[in-house]
Amino acid sequence: MSTLKGRKFIAFISMIVGGIGLAVYPIIIDPMINTDKYKKIQEQTRAGVNQEAIQPGGMKVWSDPFGRK
Template sequence: MTVVYMTRVRYGLLVGSFVAAVGATMYAVFLYPRQHIDYYKTQQSKNRAAIKIDDIQPGGMRVWSDPFDRRKHD
């Protein structure tokens, strides 16, 4: 009975650690950037400050737009 119990405990720890790892990854990839939009917005403006859009924009295509600019619904 003890061997079966230890196997179940190990299995539970394995599954629990997998769930925790997936949860930590989801937080880092999805939730953290959504909660810190201002930080990413300022980083993006700093990174694109030296880029002249007219020099690199192919003809006939629209210029970059701000991905953080939310449309207002009436």
């Protein structure tokens, strides 16, 4: 088994970091940048759902804790 030295080592580490970056982008970065796209998807999937009727234990429906009262 040969050891990686010099440019081959740098290329190997770059490939690992690039692969992690490619895997993380659609999961973490894209939803943070394109929030409108995901808000529209939620509106479509939650259409016709009565949150008060399906809320367990008589708990109140979630609201924004940082919103103005």
